[in-house]
Amino acid sequence: MSKKLTKRSENYSKWYNELVVMADLAENSSVRGCMVIKPYGYAIWEKIQHELDLKFKETGHYNAYFPLFVPKSLFEAEEKNAEGFAKECAVVTHYRLKNDDKNPGKLIVDENSKLEEELIVRPTSEAIIWRTYKNWIQSYRDLPILLNQWANVVRWEMRTRLFLRTAEFLWQEGHTAHATEQEALDETKLIIDLYANFVENFMGISVISGLKSDSEKFAGAEETYCIESLMQDGKALQAGTSHFLGQNFAKAFDVKFADKQGNLDHVWATSWGVSTRLMGALIMSHGDDNGLVLPPKLAPYQIVIIPIFKSEKELEDITNYVNPIIKGIRESGFTVKFDNRLNQKPGFKFNEHEIKGVPIRIAVGPRDLKENTLEIFRRDTLTKKNLKSSDAITEIKFLIEDIQKTLYERSKDFMTTNTKVAENYEDFKNLIEHGGFVLAHWDGTEETEELIKKETKATIRCIPFESNDSGLCIVTGKKSKGMVFFARSY
Amino acid sequence: MSKKLTKRSENYSKWYNELVVMADLAENSSVRGCMVIKPYGYAIWEKIQHELDLKFKETGHYNAYFPLFVPKSLFEAEEKNAEGFAKECAVVTHYRLKNDDKNPGKLIVDENSKLEEELIVRPTSEAIIWRTYKNWIQSYRDLPILLNQWANVVRWEMRTRLFLRTAEFLWQEGHTAHATEQEALDETKLIIDLYANFVENFMGISVISGLKSDSEKFAGAEETYCIESLMQDGKALQAGTSHFLGQNFAKAFDVKFADKQGNLDHVWATSWGVSTRLMGALIMSHGDDNGLVLPPKLAPYQIVIIPIFKSEKELEDITNYVNPIIKGIRESGFTVKFDNRLNQKPGFKFNEHEIKGVPIRIAVGPRDLKENTLEIFRRDTLTKKNLKSSDAITEIKFLIEDIQKTLYERSKDFMTTNTKVAENYEDFKNLIEHGGFVLAHWDGTEETEELIKKETKATIRCIPFESNDSGLCIVTGKKSKGMVFFARSY
Numbered sequence: 001m002s003k004k005l006t007k008r009s010e011n012y013s014k015w016y017n018e019l020v021v022m023a024d025l026a027e028n029s030s031v032r033g034c035m036v037i038k039p040y041g042y043a044i045w046e047k048i049q050h051e052l053d054l055k056f057k058e059t060g061h062y063n064a065y066f067p068l069f070v071p072k073s074l075f076e077a078e079e080k081n082a083e084g085f086a087k088e089c090a091v092v093t094h095y096r097l098k099n100d101d102k103n104p105g106k107l108i109v110d111e112n113s114k115l116e117e118e119l120i121v122r123p124t125s126e127a128i129i130w131r132t133y134k135n136w137i138q139s140y141r142d143l144p145i146l147l148n149q150w151a152n153v154v155r156w157e158m159r160t161r162l163f164l165r166t167a168e169f170l171w172q173e174g175h176t177a178h179a180t181e182q183e184a185l186d187e188t189k190l191i192i193d194l195y196a197n198f199v200e201n202f203m204g205i206s207v208i209s210g211l212k213s214d215s216e217k218f219a220g221a222e223e224t225y226c227i228e229s230l231m232q233d234g235k236a237l238q239a240g241t242s243h244f245l246g247q248n249f250a251k252a253f254d255v256k257f258a259d260k261q262g263n264l265d266h267v268w269a270t271s272w273g274v275s276t277r278l279m280g281a282l283i284m285s286h287g288d289d290n291g292l293v294l295p296p297k298l299a300p301y302q303i304v305i306i307p308i309f310k311s312e313k314e315l316e317d318i319t320n321y322v323n324p325i326i327k328g329i330r331e332s333g334f335t336v337k338f339d340n341r342l343n344q345k346p347g348f349k350f351n352e353h354e355i356k357g358v359p360i361r362i363a364v365g366p367r368d369l370k371e372n373t374l375e376i377f378r379r380d381t382l383t384k385k386n387l388k389s390s391d392a393i394t395e396i397k398f399l400i401e402d403i404q405k406t407l408y409e410r411s412k413d414f415m416t417t418n419t420k421v422a423e424n425y426e427d428f429k430n431l432i433e434h435g436g437f438v439l440a441h442w443d444g445t446e447e448t449e450e451l452i453k454k455e456t457k458a459t460i461r462c463i464p465f466e467s468n469d470s471g472l473c474i475v476t477g478k479k480s481k482g483m484v485f486f487a488r489s490y
Numbered sequence: 491m492s493k494k495l496t497k498r499s500e501n502y503s504k505w506y507n508e509l510v511v512m513a514d515l516a517e518n519s520s521v522r523g524c525m526v527i528k529p530y531g532y533a534i535w536e537k538i539q540h541e542l543d544l545k546f547k548e549t550g551h552y553n554a555y556f557p558l559f560v561p562k563s564l565f566e567a568e569e570k571n572a573e574g575f576a577k578e579c580a581v582v583t584h585y586r587l588k589n590d591d592k593n594p595g596k597l598i599v600d601e602n603s604k605l606e607e608e609l610i611v612r613p614t615s616e617a618i619i620w621r622t623y624k625n626w627i628q629s630y631r632d633l634p635i636l637l638n639q640w641a642n643v644v645r646w647e648m649r650t651r652l653f654l655r656t657a658e659f660l661w662q663e664g665h666t667a668h669a670t671e672q673e674a675l676d677e678t679k680l681i682i683d684l685y686a687n688f689v690e691n692f693m694g695i696s697v698i699s700g701l702k703s704d705s706e707k708f709a710g711a712e713e714t715y716c717i718e719s720l721m722q723d724g725k726a727l728q729a730g731t732s733h734f735l736g737q738n739f740a741k742a743f744d745v746k747f748a749d750k751q752g753n754l755d756h757v758w759a760t761s762w763g764v765s766t767r768l769m770g771a772l773i774m775s776h777g778d779d780n781g782l783v784l785p786p787k788l789a790p791y792q793i794v795i796i797p798i799f800k801s802e803k804e805l806e807d808i809t810n811y812v813n814p815i816i817k818g819i820r821e822s823g824f825t826v827k828f829d830n831r832l833n834q835k836p837g838f839k840f841n842e843h844e845i846k847g848v849p850i851r852i853a854v855g856p857r858d859l860k861e862n863t864l865e866i867f868r869r870d871t872l873t874k875k876n877l878k879s880s881d882a883i884t885e886i887k888f889l890i891e892d893i894q895k896t897l898y899e900r901s902k903d904f905m906t907t908n909t910k911v912a913e914n915y916e917d918f919k920n921l922i923e924h925g926g927f928v929l930a931h932w933d934g935t936e937e938t939e940e941l942i943k944k945e946t947k948a949t950i951r952c953i954p955f956e957s958n959d960s961g962l963c964i965v966t967g968k969k970s971k972g973m974v975f976f977a978r979s980y
Binding site: 027029030031034035036037038039042043045046062063064065066067068069070071072074075076079082086087088089090091092093094095096097098099105106107109118119120121128131132135141147151152154156168170343 | 578579589608618621646
């Protein structure tokens with residue numbers, strides 16, 4: 001903790017990398033591109049999991065578990081999907097090690113254990129799941145199937161960054177099967193709305209949602225819906241996606257169902273996911289130069305109480321003084337940690353909980369005991385005040401709500417302020433240089449999209465669901481159906 | 491559901507395999523040895539996870555996440571551990587696929603993507619975790635570390651069976667680091683007691699606990715504590731293990747800490763785990779010839795209500811009749827499903843929920859509406875009775891407790907009845923032939939253990955923690971420190 005965190009204005013990227021480690025969220029492992037998620041980081045991920053899991057179940061989804069491995073022949077069945085992931089696949093080729101006769105104590109791969117067919121470590125599970133659904137679906141009575149799984153996946157990334165892009169990451173992936181196109185489309189939309197609602201109301205991060213352009217959509221999907229958020233450096237981050245897969249996987253795996261009249265048709269599909277990447281969004285949306293800032297709904301402990309004492313007797317007195325407050329906090333449904341470590345000084349503790357983003361800090365010293373007071377500090381605004389201990393619970397209730405609200409409003413204001421409309425391509429180039437979302441008319445072609453990307457490094461982040469005013473493309477002057485969101489992105 | 495379940499007395503093994511599939515718990519996948527855990531089976535696993543997770547947290551443990559892959563050089567560092575798992579390792583050797591020029595649409599492994607060092611898909615995580623702990627531990631202040639992870643692991647088994655032995659399985663693995671030997675030993679014992687308590691009080695399965703013999707202990711451990719349960723066919727099943735690892739991993743990965751006086755010493759370790767194998771124990775402990783029997787604490791839904799109706803009007807009347815009962819059940823903290831499917835007959839539903847082991851079934855028909863009655867059926871005893879609907883909640887409260895208790899007592903009685911003492915080796919051979927635990931004196935040598943295994947297929951399941959009366963080995967006549975539990979096992 002002796003090391004000072006780099007300021008965001010100095011080097012945003014360095015600030016992020018340092019913060020992830022200093023706040024005890026995660027670290028790089030001795031496996032290339034794979035991270036260790038540390039207890040404090042994992043506790044935040046558990047809160048994300050718990051809330052999403054509730055929302056999935058409330059909307060009729062069940063959890064299940066499918067194999068980690070995908071045989072190569074299944075993997076390649078849906079060609080676009082296979083093509084999209086082929087270049088980043090970890091491949092299992094052998095199932096045994098043996099002693100290395102030349103190096104005692106060392107092991108080598110046993111060549112006699114070569115697999116007849118290679119196994120791909122799942123980069124996503126459509127293939128293995130649709131092969132399974134083939135056996136589960138015969139008639140309309142078997143539909144819909146609404147499943148989700150919490151799992152690890154592997155995509156062999158060359159340049160990795162903690163949480164944002166790692167070779168292995170944790171996620172949830174929903175895979176649903178439907179009798180009609182409309183039902184699958186409704187499911188796709190239901191989930192992107194569920195994600196948007198979760199990220200805004202639970203994580204306190206403002207998002208926009210809409211469709212991906214064809215070049216940015218999921219490999220194997222007909223349409224990809226996404227939510228995008230804006231980081232403090234003005235770059236966009238894709239926070240979640242929901243895919244309408246049409247009948248692509250049903251056709252690749254020959255999954256048909258008989259409708260009420262006995263007619264056979266291919267099944268309609270969706271898939272959707274969010275990952276530990278959300279942790280990156282959380283850090284970059286709310287963090288400040290002092291460290292992490294957590295919305296109360298995601299904090300492993302929402303309140304920390306730090307005793308200021310010089311003797312064990314003083315600590316004992318403070319403990320007796322705060323015990324009823326701790327009880328009151330817990331009875332109000334909040335989580336609190338009493339940091340009574342003897343081997344660390346208050347200054348160290350203040351710093352540690354600040355960098356870890358604990359929403360509320362309470363400090364109590366010997367004078368507070370005489371005056372029946374305490375000092376309360378809110379992490380989001382870095383402000384503190386003294387109050388009567390009898391007012392503590394009321395104030396905490398207010399702060400828990402207010403910090404959550406303040407963080408969201410700050411995020412929303414930031415996005416609003418940093419979303420600009422480009423009147424023409426020159427204007428666009430200028431705006432993109434300053435970061436943020438740029439709304440602009442686009443002619444709908446991949447060529448124009450590619451040109452803009454090449455010249456400005458900006459991509460189409462999303463196409464709004466509701467078409468806004470039509471106009472003329474900023475590059476080609478051709479007709480546009482509405483403005484789309486551009487940004488440079490993570 | 492038209493297929494009839496094989497009777498346990500006809501073929502216990504076949505009964506098990508059929509039941510897993512017919513109760514919708516799991517099925518084999520298209521990946522050799524890997525299973526698909528279906529929603530109903532996964533919901534039971536979630537209940538197991540949830541309760542264990544609470545118990546781990548209550549005892550001061552935190553969750554974290556470590557990489558799926560272990561570089562070969564780390565894997566081989568602790569030699570005994572490496573030797574124990576080398577023969578069943580899935581090995582990743584490449585990280586990319588490419589198009590097969592000879593077969594359009596097909597993919598092949600890109601030989602240019604060969605990894606410099608092979609990656610082992612974790613069969614257990616001691617190696618990767620102790621490599622990480624090396625960076626986390628410098629002084630006694632950093633200890634203890636009490637971590638757990640929920641993860642998938644892969645052990646390449648040649649003969650697999652759903653839940654009992656699969657190439658990939660789900661589990662939790664605890665990995666703790668301590669300053670003293672005694673503290674690590676206490677942790678090892680704390681966890682085996684926690685497991686025993688959970689399996690008995692939550693899963694309703696009676697267990698014995700104790701030490702493994704040297705030949706049966708975990709590869710890399712100094713001592714393995716275990717809990718063992720007895721299945722209805724008289725074979726034992728290892729339900730959980732807790733390992734005292736001594737300083738083996740600390741030495742292999744050079745993990746030292748400075749004590750208060752500044753002296754350096756290697757860190758002491760434990761690891762412990764239970765897996766989806768517990769699902770196998772659950773099925774085989776309580777199941778009967780009609781299907782699965784679930785203890786209420788593990789049932790995805792504890793009560794099912796089945797309406798008996800001929801018209802939609804009748805269904806509507808029954809719905810109005812049972813709604814207050816459903817409300818009362820939920821307010822009492824129990825889970826209930828109202829099976830109002832129109833396209834299935836009551837007989838089909840009765841059968842389905844029976845094979846799925848739902849603890850309590852309530853049936854309501856038109857006559858019940860007139861007489862203010864309902865029929866209530868308990869799955870454990872297969873008995874039913876009619877009662878006034880106003881007595882329903884009282885009866886349900888009683889049944890939820892009583893079914894849980896009855897299942898445990900049945901399991902305990904079964905174990906007691908099937909635990910015999912062998913006076914001599916002839917006696918031993920006879921008893922082992924009939925199944926169950928056999929307590930016998932053993933001279934403590936691997937030779938005798940091996941001989942018994944070879945001649946009777948029985949292994950030492952555990953050595954009781956508290957040494958009982960000393961005596962003479964049934965095979966060699968040499969001195970024995972106490973009787974140990976033998977059985978044939980899964």
